[in-house]
Amino acid sequence: MINLLKNLIRIKSDDVQGANEALLFCKAWLEERDIAPIIYEHDSQLMLIAEIGSGDECIVWNGHVDVVPGNPTQFQPYVEGDYLYGRGSADMKAGVAAMMDAFYELSKNPLKLSKKIQLHLVTDEETGGNTSQYLVSKGYNGNFVICGEPTHLHIGLQAKGIVQLDIVLKGKSSHGSRPWEGVNAIEKAFAFDQEMRKLSFLTASSMFYDYPSLNLAKIHAGDRYNVVPDECVLSYDIRYVPGQNQDAIIDEIQNAANHFFESEVIIHSTAPAVTTEDNNSYVEKLQGVTSKIMERPTNLFGQHGSADTRFYAEQGAGAIEFGPSGADWHGENEYVSISSVEKYKNILVSFALA
Numbered sequence: 001m002i003n004l005l006k007n008l009i010r011i012k013s014d015d016v017q018g019a020n021e022a023l024l025f026c027k028a029w030l031e032e033r034d035i036a037p038i039i040y041e042h043d044s045q046l047m048l049i050a051e052i053g054s055g056d057e058c059i060v061w062n063g064h065v066d067v068v069p070g071n072p073t074q075f076q077p078y079v080e081g082d083y084l085y086g087r088g089s090a091d092m093k094a095g096v097a098a099m100m101d102a103f104y105e106l107s108k109n110p111l112k113l114s115k116k117i118q119l120h121l122v123t124d125e126e127t128g129g130n131t132s133q134y135l136v137s138k139g140y141n142g143n144f145v146i147c148g149e150p151t152h153l154h155i156g157l158q159a160k161g162i163v164q165l166d167i168v169l170k171g172k173s174s175h176g177s178r179p180w181e182g183v184n185a186i187e188k189a190f191a192f193d194q195e196m197r198k199l200s201f202l203t204a205s206s207m208f209y210d211y212p213s214l215n216l217a218k219i220h221a222g223d224r225y226n227v228v229p230d231e232c233v234l235s236y237d238i239r240y241v242p243g244q245n246q247d248a249i250i251d252e253i254q255n256a257a258n259h260f261f262e263s264e265v266i267i268h269s270t271a272p273a274v275t276t277e278d279n280n281s282y283v284e285k286l287q288g289v290t291s292k293i294m295e296r297p298t299n300l301f302g303q304h305g306s307a308d309t310r311f312y313a314e315q316g317a318g319a320i321e322f323g324p325s326g327a328d329w330h331g332e333n334e335y336v337s338i339s340s341v342e343k344y345k346n347i348l349v350s351f352a353l354a
Contacts, residue, residue, distance in 0.1 A: 001345060002084065002338060004029065005097035009077040009086035014069040019123035020046045022065035026100060026121050033104050037119075040134065047131040048121040049140060052106055053113030058142035059282075059352060060118045060317070061103070062132060062308055063096035064125035068330050083335040090326025094336040095148025095344070096121060098324065102348040117352050118142060125308050132308035136315055144282035145312040145319040146348075150329060151301075153294055153340055153347070155283065156321030158208055159303040159310065160239035161273035163249055164217075167192060170262040173230040182228035186221045188260060189232040195256050201240065201249045207278075208302025209241040235268070239304060242273040271306055274313045274320075282318055289351045293343055 013022040023039075023046045030037050030050060037050040070087035077086035084094075103119045106112070120140065122131035149156065169189045174182030193216060202212055214236060221232035240249055250267065257263040276283065278300055290298040309319035324344045326336035 001097055001101040001341065004100065005084065005089070005094055005341065006077045006086075008065065008093040008097060009088055010075055012075050013065050013088065013123075014067050016044055016123070019066035020044075023048055023121055023123050026065065026096070029100065030104070033107070035104065035107055040138070042131060042134040045123045045131050047123060047135055048119070049135065050103065050119040051116055052103065052110045053116045055113070055115045057115035058118060059115060060120055060140070060142035060145040060312065061099045061348065062120045062122070062145055062147045062312070063092060063099050064122050064132075064308065065093065065096055066123050066126050067091065067093070068126050071332075074332075074334070079338070082338050084338050085333065085335045087334060089334050089336040090150040090324070091329035091334070092149050092323060094326065094341045095150070095323040098341050098345040099148055099348060102345045102352070105349055106352055112353055115352070116142075122308065129308045129311060133311045136311045141312055141315050141317050143317060144280075145309060145317050146286075147307045147309045147319065147321050148323040148344075149307050149321040150323045150326045150336070151321050152325040153290060153322070153344060154299040154301060155286065155290075156303045157276050157278060157283065157300040158242050159274040159306050159321070160209065160212065160241055161244070161246055162269065162271040162306055163238040163240065163246060164268040164270070165236055165238075165250070165253070166266040166268060167234045167236070167253075167257055168264040168266065169232045169234070169260055171228065171230045171232070174228045176224070176226035176228060179228050182230070185229045185232035189219065189221065189234050192257070192260055192263070193234060195259070196236070196253070199252050199256060201244065201252055204241050204244050206241045206243050206302075212241055212244070213239045213304065239306075240273065242275040242302075244273070246270055246272065271310050272314050274303075274306075274309050276313065276318045276320055280318045283320065285354055286320075286322065286347075286351055289354055290347050293347050293350065
């Protein structure tokens with residue numbers, strides 16, 4: 001399994017071509033072990049489905065083989081003690097390798113399974129998740145979904161929802177030496193941002209979150225020193241807490257923008273929060289299996305970012321993030337704990353058979 005992980009890390013899967021190459025590598029690895037996966041293609045991006053077992057229940061293991069860009073040395077894995085370093089080692093080729101190895105072990109005696117296990121491998125989680133969304137749209141969903149993101153073998157039960165939008169503020173241009181004859185759109189944008197941060201949706205909280213997050217991600221305005229800018233675009237990334245209403249958030253922002261003459265709100269993208277409950281029977285079972293193997297309590301927590309769980313949860317599945325231990329994913333020294341990958345594989349097998 002660790003050799004499988006090393007081979008996956010060596011594939012530079014930080015673009016569509018590389019991610020597709022990594023996925024086809026996974027396909028070949030499974031086929032060599034008498035598993036016959038199905039390959040789909042959507043917008044030049046590949047995805048893989050494999051299934052074992054039978055029954056009315058379906059458990060989905062979801063993993064992505066794409067990674068964020070890294071320098072060339074990060075695609076040359078190396079081991080120091082219990083740590084395996086390399087781009088994607090934690091996020092999330094370790095989860096993928098463990099899921100594949102667990103799937104293979106179960107496939108050798110599928111009659112032990114009282115449920116179906118589906119393996120979903122995708123190629124664009126880091127850039128939008130279109131491939132997981134496509135699989136869900138094709139009817140590939142389950143009663144319970146585990147996305148193998150790195151969680152230190154605790155359970156990411158919920159995740160914040162997403163609203164990404166642009167606010168267009170209008171002004172009036174004039175010569176830079178006579179700014180009183182114009183209306184500076186950048187100054188209007190400063191004023192709007194102050195009002196934005198006073199809106200009531202930012203005071204919400206829930207079981208795992210003290211408040212939503214608001215990130216002013218981009219500002220576009222002006223192109224010359226000697227011209228008063230007549231337009232400024234503010235781009236926000238909002239992560240709201242489970243229980244909040246996405247439409248109500250957008251309405252409140254729109255009402256604030258209406259106080260600024262000729263302003264415009266443009267929605268870039270949205271995604272629902274993941275609201276899996278702590279009393280979900282699959283969560284309780286996974287907690288029990290994990291705590292037994294790890295010999296310590298298994299915590300539930302809320303993720304601030306989002307993963308492909310959101311596409312499954314939107315269709316009613318219980319969906320969580322659950323994976324090995326690692327650190328510095330997306331960073332220069334990304335690594336995963338080898339022992340945690342081995343325990344993760346054992347947990348997946350035990351949970352499938354429980």
